[in-house]
Amino acid sequence: xxxxxxxxxxxxxxxxxxxxxxxxxxxxxxxxxxxxxxxxxxxxxxxxxxxxxxxxxxxxxxxxxxxxxxxxxxxxxxxxxxxxxxxxxxxxxxxxxxxxxxxxxxxxxxxxxxxxxxxxxxxxxxxxxxxxxxxxxxxxxxxxxxxxxxxxxxxxxxxxxxxxxxxxxxxxxxxxxxxxxxxxxxxxxxxxxxxxxxxxxxxxxxxxxxxxxxxxxxxxxxxxxxxxxxxxxxxxxxxxxxxxxxxxxxxxxxxxxxxxxxxxxxxxxxxxxxxxxxxxxxxxxxxxxxxxxxxxxxxxxxxxxxxxxxxxxxxxxxxxxxxxxxxxxxxxxxxxxxxxxxxxxxxxxxxxxxxxxxxxxxxxxxxxxxxxxxxxxxxxxxxxxxxxxxxxxxxxxxxxxxxxxxxxxxxxxxxxxxxxxxxxxxxxxxxxxxxxxxxxxxxxxxxxxxxxxxxxxxxxxxxxxxxxxxxxxxxxxxxxxxxxxxxxxxxxxxxxxxxxxxxxxxxxxxxxxxxxxxxxxxxxxxxxxxxxxxxxxxxxxxxxxxxxxxxxxxxxxxxxxxxxxxxxxxxxxxxxxxxxxxxxxxxxxxxxxxxxxxxxxxxxxxxxxxxxxxxxxxxxxxxxxxxxxxxxxxxxxxxxxxxxxxxxxxxxxxxxxxxxxxxxxxxxxxxxxxxxxxxxxxxxxxxxxxxxxxxxxxxxxxxxxxxxxxxxxxxxxxxxxxxxxxxxxxxxxxxxxxxxxxxxxxxxxxxxxxxxxxxxxxxxxxxxxxxxxxxxxxxxxxxxxxxxxxxxxxxxxxxxxxxxxxxxxxxxxxxx
Amino acid sequence: xxxxxxxxxxxxxxxxxxxxxxxxxxxxxxxxxxxxxxxxxxxxxxxxxxxxxxxxxxxxxxxxxxxxxxxxxxxxxxxxxxxxxxxxxxxxxxxxxxxxxxxxxxxxxxxxxxxxxxxxxxxxxxxxxxxxxxxxxxxxxxxxxxxxxxxxxxxxxxxxxxxxxxxxxxxxxxxxxxxx
Numbered sequence: 001x002x003x004x005x006x007x008x009x010x011x012x013x014x015x016x017x018x019x020x021x022x023x024x025x026x027x028x029x030x031x032x033x034x035x036x037x038x039x040x041x042x043x044x045x046x047x048x049x050x051x052x053x054x055x056x057x058x059x060x061x062x063x064x065x066x067x068x069x070x071x072x073x074x075x076x077x078x079x080x081x082x083x084x085x086x087x088x089x090x091x092x093x094x095x096x097x098x099x100x101x102x103x104x105x106x107x108x109x110x111x112x113x114x115x116x117x118x119x120x121x122x123x124x125x126x127x128x129x130x131x132x133x134x135x136x137x138x139x140x141x142x143x144x145x146x147x148x149x150x151x152x153x154x155x156x157x158x159x160x161x162x163x164x165x166x167x168x169x170x171x172x173x174x175x176x177x178x179x180x181x182x183x184x185x186x187x188x189x190x191x192x193x194x195x196x197x198x199x200x201x202x203x204x205x206x207x208x209x210x211x212x213x214x215x216x217x218x219x220x221x222x223x224x225x226x227x228x229x230x231x232x233x234x235x236x237x238x239x240x241x242x243x244x245x246x247x248x249x250x251x252x253x254x255x256x257x258x259x260x261x262x263x264x265x266x267x268x269x270x271x272x273x274x275x276x277x278x279x280x281x282x283x284x285x286x287x288x289x290x291x292x293x294x295x296x297x298x299x300x301x302x303x304x305x306x307x308x309x310x311x312x313x314x315x316x317x318x319x320x321x322x323x324x325x326x327x328x329x330x331x332x333x334x335x336x337x338x339x340x341x342x343x344x345x346x347x348x349x350x351x352x353x354x355x356x357x358x359x360x361x362x363x364x365x366x367x368x369x370x371x372x373x374x375x376x377x378x379x380x381x382x383x384x385x386x387x388x389x390x391x392x393x394x395x396x397x398x399x400x401x402x403x404x405x406x407x408x409x410x411x412x413x414x415x416x417x418x419x420x421x422x423x424x425x426x427x428x429x430x431x432x433x434x435x436x437x438x439x440x441x442x443x444x445x446x447x448x449x450x451x452x453x454x455x456x457x458x459x460x461x462x463x464x465x466x467x468x469x470x471x472x473x474x475x476x477x478x479x480x481x482x483x484x485x486x487x488x489x490x491x492x493x494x495x496x497x498x499x500x501x502x503x504x505x506x507x508x509x510x511x512x513x514x515x516x517x518x519x520x521x522x523x524x525x526x527x528x529x530x531x532x533x534x535x536x537x538x539x540x541x542x543x544x545x546x547x548x549x550x551x552x553x554x555x556x557x558x559x560x561x562x563x564x565x566x567x568x569x570x571x572x573x574x575x576x577x578x579x580x581x582x583x584x585x586x587x588x589x590x591x592x593x594x595x596x597x598x599x600x601x602x603x604x605x606x607x608x609x610x611x612x613x614x615x616x617x618x619x620x621x622x623x624x625x626x627x628x629x630x631x632x633x634x635x636x637x638x639x640x641x642x643x644x645x646x647x648x649x650x651x652x653x654x655x656x657x658x659x660x661x662x663x664x665x666x667x668x669x670x671x672x673x674x675x676x677x678x679x680x681x682x683x684x685x686x687x688x689x690x691x692x693x694x695x696x697x698x699x700x701x702x703x704x705x706x707x708x709x710x711x712x713x714x715x716x717x718x719x720x721x722x723x724x725x726x727x728x729x730x731x732x733x734x735x736x737x738x739x740x741x742x743x744x745x746x747x748x749x750x751x752x753x754x755x756x757x758x759x760x761x762x763x764x765x766x767x768x769x770x771x772x773x774x775x776x777x778x779x780x781x782x783x784x785x786x787x788x789x790x791x792x793x794x795x796x797x798x799x800x801x802x803x804x805x806x807x808x809x810x811x812x813x814x815x816x
Numbered sequence: 817x818x819x820x821x822x823x824x825x826x827x828x829x830x831x832x833x834x835x836x837x838x839x840x841x842x843x844x845x846x847x848x849x850x851x852x853x854x855x856x857x858x859x860x861x862x863x864x865x866x867x868x869x870x871x872x873x874x875x876x877x878x879x880x881x882x883x884x885x886x887x888x889x890x891x892x893x894x895x896x897x898x899x900x901x902x903x904x905x906x907x908x909x910x911x912x913x914x915x916x917x918x919x920x921x922x923x924x925x926x927x928x929x930x931x932x933x934x935x936x937x938x939x940x941x942x943x944x945x946x947x948x949x950x951x952x953x954x955x956x957x958x959x960x961x962x963x964x965x966x967x968x969x970x971x972x973x974x975x976x977x978x979x980x981x982x983x984x985x986x987x988x989x990x991x992x993x994x995x996x
Contacts, residue, residue, distance in 0.1 A: 331953070360989075361989060363920060363924065363951060363955060363957070363985075364955070366924065366957075366985035366986055366988055366989065367955045367956065367957075367985055368985075391870070415866060415867050415870050417870060417874075426880050426996070427992055427993055427995065427996050428992060429880075430880065430881045430885075430995050430996040431988050431992045431995050431996075433881075434884065434885065434900040434988070434995065435985070435988045437903050439863075439864075439883055439884050440864075440867060440883075441867075441881075441882075441883070442867055442870055442871040442874065442879070442881070442882040442883075443879075443880040443881040443882070444874045444878050444879055444880060445878045445879075445880050446874075446878050454873065454874065454875075454878075455870065455873040455874065
């Protein structure tokens, strides 16, 4: 045997029992201990080394303690006896020594080095990725940084976590509040490391008892957030309680930001932190949460998120084709269902609180006495208000709840064309409609965008567009994470196409209809107001009140976008305010079957139907260019809205013939064109010919731009009248201006009135100009005008309106 | 979509007449408009003329359903009535059967009606007569064929079948796919 061979030290190898025996703590730990720095290693006792090993292993917890120390590398090795002293600042020595005394703990000097190393290694930056997870949200205060440092120092030693906690406990007990406060102040002054407060859990523990009320919420350092990511799989799972508390804290601070903010932290940092916390707590993706934060103020945001965690109550709709609500309620109660009427806004709705039988399988359900339907899904049909013997199109009908509601309102008369693009979902439509006893329906399987081509000319159209589903998160939580920018834009694009097709499928000259309801189960502005605004610009439609007297109004502006003011008549519903699924409903009235061409540079003639009340439009700026401006469009729309009454009559009458005229004007961009007004002016002159007018107009009187809208409406009206009249183009021209304001009088009356008014009208344009100047910047039309035409007025029966508006119109003309 | 041929019309009317007899005439001559039967994809649809005109604009492969589907013709040109026709059979039914509340569920699951579940039955129902099945609250549940005449029903033991199940409203939930 060689001299080097020592049997006692021979390592056992192999699969046997002896190989598995532990060799002794020293050797075992040697595997874990890092290559130890020379000086340190010499000085460490075995226990110290173990602790160092443990600390390294459990560095996740350690970091926080190290935070403060790290910033200031320990100056040399402080004698361990001063555990506090190990902390960065010498100034702390004093208080620290107190601690020392209290604790009586001696630490080997080297340990401080180790601490230092650990601390330094663990974080050179202030960020402790793990911190935020483990730190106490309540005690993120940096105030106690020094103390924490000192405490950290202690922990910097290779203490087991439990030992650290014990030590802290002792410290706290020993240290009177005074001590704490002293240290706090010192710490604050001396505190160099940013937000070490939140770092130290131990501090938090101790501080919590004393300072929980006083300390303000301290935002974790920015770096922490990144660290969370960097920490990766080894980061401790965020404590949801803590996150929740932090959410509440931040919301509270942001509510009173001036007073409660922490110095040096900007609002955006708080918001970012809040966003991350909300995303964590409620499991949202970043994109969607960002969108929601833009949409709601903070307090509402939290309510909204909470509401999405809870399902909405089950509601059902009585099928009045087969039964009555009261009978149905009785029958269901007899079966053991606990229910109530839905609300005074619904005559057929019932809400189910609980049920001992499956509510979707009772014999009454199978017999078709009711349909399970969300409360918000009843709203668009109520808004559309289909009448008997009408032709209705439901473009995206699956699963058939709205279709059947429409059929029951129509009492199985008329015809409904129920269309959907998805074949599987159509099966449920067939099933539901048959079950409910609906007989006036034809079910088809087209892509909605093909619509006017296949068949058009409907009295009313309902478009429940496919959407991102952000209003029904409680039904489908997957929406929280799987929606991003592309999805929303794709949905919006599809919705715009569908809406244009739907508008083209409506017959504006329908005697009883001409309405379209657009609805989505989404709360995103990109899918709602933006799409509606797009349609308003592209087609001859205007928004009218939905008839729903509750719900939040649609937005007329949102971040950098500005929408037409009539969007206020659209309605939004939220889960947290109305306890129904998030929804958006907008009702359009189509006033002309012509399709405005996209704006070309020169021809800015408004389509005939666009002409209406001359309104001073703040378009003066727009007027300078033929190009349609969004604002102009908006203004035009306003005008159009104002003239709901007059338009109606005009549509009905001249529509057949006006098509011809329309075709002329089809080249004209939509009403918004300021030039329309110019046309009007031309027409008001005895020139007569529409084309002539148009051309002359182009040369244009710039100054008359502002009244253009007004005149444009008039011109449009003119054009409408012209074809029917056939003979006297001038007269209609004259008439139309007056008429537009006045109302749509039957043509017969127009003549005599028209002439007189025409004369007046020609003078009037001047006035509008002036006013236009004043009101350049007004978004709202002139004062006098609104009274005649308000969106609400559209709901009143036309004839009555006409008289009123006529007189008012005249008055307005004069005024304007 | 096309009108029915003579043969098809005959077969279908025979089937329907089993349940509603001569009331069939009321289906065709209705006071509130002209209704007709149309065949599309082997299924027979009962629809008013006005609606049919609109449906005529829709191309055949995109048309899914119109009005009410009464049933379908099988590959061997037999006509099979579906539960969707129940709304038209029930008011005109000549022979009716009422089932007890306990047996409702069983019938709705597609089982035959046993004597123990039989509540009432129209007098002078002959055997193999088409009947419409109601619940005790007069809600139509489906239709079937009488397995026993009324007199026999009185005599037979409680576990004997008295009505063969043919269609019930539970199929709206159980067989949604076969409806179209």
